[in-house]
Amino acid sequence: MPLWSLHGNGRTVEPGKVVAPGERLNWPATIAIGAQHVIAMFGATFLVPVLTGFPVSTTLLFSGIGTILFLLITRNKLPSYLGSSFAFIAPVTAATASAGMGSALAGIVAVGVLLAAVGFIVQFAGLGWIDRLMPPVVAGAIVALIGFNLAPVAWTNFQQQPTTATITLAAVVLFSVLFRGFLGRISIFLGVIVGYAAALIFQEVDFTAVAEAAWLGFPEFHIADFGKPGTWSAIAMFLPVVLVLIAENVGHVRGVATMTDPSANEHTGRALIADGAATTLAGFFGGSGTTTYGENIGVMAATRVYSTAAYWVAGIVAILLAMSPKIGAIFNSIPPGVLGGVTTALYGLIGIIGIKIWVDNRVDFSRPVNQYTGAVALVIAIAGFTMQWGDFQLGAIVVGSAAALLIYHLGNAIARWRRTGADDGGPIPAVGPLGGDPVG
Structure with a gap:
């Protein structure tokens, strides 16, 4: 029995239909769509190692391997590309600066192992406990604080070459506003190209490493x-x-299920296990942590092709690209100004994604417990709060995340206790600091 059945005539998608994960178009069309997925993921995937100082080729290699591993673990039933996760940028940057790359990689491995463990639990126990642990107000706060915590890094690069950085930032914004569909989704990649061209004009690019790199090599x-x-x-x-990777994977599976078959939701646990395994493997050998990619979800929505065959093509192409050190050297030659411009937009967008979680789920910010869950977490992240005991230090991301979880769950526990009237037989009215309703 073939892995994929042929959809319709194999050349086009039938009106009102989608190409399901177990179907494919003919191989020329499938290869073309797979190549489009590579283009869609490329801008974000290469940017993460460039920003963190990791080898670009290594990240591409484990991105491709991780994608194939994902397809195998999910039994070829979930279409997904595993690219570099932006959520790792802040902890990798901090860990590399304080303890070196080896320690940062250990952190990536730890995330992968824990994510896989969560996947096994979800596979047997379902998703309800995650929703209770991390409701939208907490999830949004954690995603947002990871992005906003990186703001000083963007400024450090921006001020080194402000003209190039401004051109890059303007290009990213213009492309995202002017273009719709696929070009709009790769606006960051296009902005990098424009910024790099400006850097070439201003003679800010050093090609020494590019000239010395081999065309082929491990x-x-x-x-x-x-x-x-x-x-x-x-x-x-x-x-x-x-917590971010859980949210991204669950959202990805739900999106695929909505467009193809509701039974895809049954594979959520396997998706988490697969991403955990891919992240663990990458971390052990020098790659960036992985996640499902919104850029590639956009390609599927635009083409209506959800075939896993296209992702096998994309994974193989990524592995082949990783075998060229010269390609990696070209990306490593991107100057600080370009990085400063693009990350000003990128880190802000990560923060906005967290806020969008609040908006989409209609989080009630008239409740003081919700106000403080978001407010305290974001200030901790932006200011860079840390806690230290001897040589052991907790950075702003973990402190802010812990604060969000603690404030929300403790605040709601107190509200439930007050509603029972345990103090004097009835609840005590309270007004929120922003004129909101009583707690709870």
């Missing part, structure tokens, strides 16, 4: 180091990323 591997001093403090900074 990527550069690094090994996760769990024994280095400071590693366990670094790992703590990564743990909130698990």
Whole structure:
């Protein structure tokens, strides 16, 4: 029995239909769509290692391997590309600066293992406990604080080459506003190209490493180091990323289920296990942590092709691209001004995604417990709060995430206790600081 049945005539998508995960168009069309998925993921996937100092070729390699691993673990029933997750940028940057790349990789491995463990639990127990642990107000706060915590990094790069950075930022914004569909979804990639061209004109690009790099060769591997001093403090900074990856994977599966077959939701646990396995493998050998990609979801929505065959093509192409050190050197030559411009938009967008979770779920900010859940977490992240005991340090992301979880759950526990009238037989009215309703 073939892995994929042929959809219709194999050349076009029938009116009102979609190409299901177990179907495919003819191979030329499938290869073309797979190549389009590579283009869609490329801008974001290469940007993460460039920003964190990881080898680009290694990240591409494990992105491709991770995608194929995802398809195998989900039994070829969930179409997805696993690209570099932006949620790792902040903890990787902090961990690399304080304890080195080996410790940062250990943090990525820890996230992967924990995510896979959550996947096994979801596979047997369902998703209800995640919804209770991380309701929209908490999920939005954690996603938002990861983006806003990176604001000083963007400014550091921006001010080194402000003219190039401004051109890059303007290009990203213009492309996203002017274009719809596929071009709009790759506006960050297009902005990098425009910024790089400006940097070439201003003679800000150093091609020395590009000239010395070979056209063909294996990527550069690094090994996760769990024994280095400071590693366990670094790992703590990564743990909130698990919550982001859960939200991204669950959202991806639900999106596919809506467009194809509701039974796809049954594979949510496997999706989490697969992403966890891919992230663990990447972390052990020098790649960035992975996640499902919104860019590729957009390609599926535009083409109505949800065939997993296209993702096998995309994964194989990514692996082949990783075998060229010269390609990696070209991306590593991107100057600070371009990075500063693009990350000003990118980090802000990560924050806005968190706020969008609040809006989409109609979070009631007239409730003080919701107000403080978001407010305290964001200020901790933006200001860079830390907590330290001897050599063990918790960074702003983990402190802010812990604050969001603690404030929400403790606040609601108190509200429930007050509603029982445990103090004097009845609840005490309270007015929120922004003129809202009583707590609870």
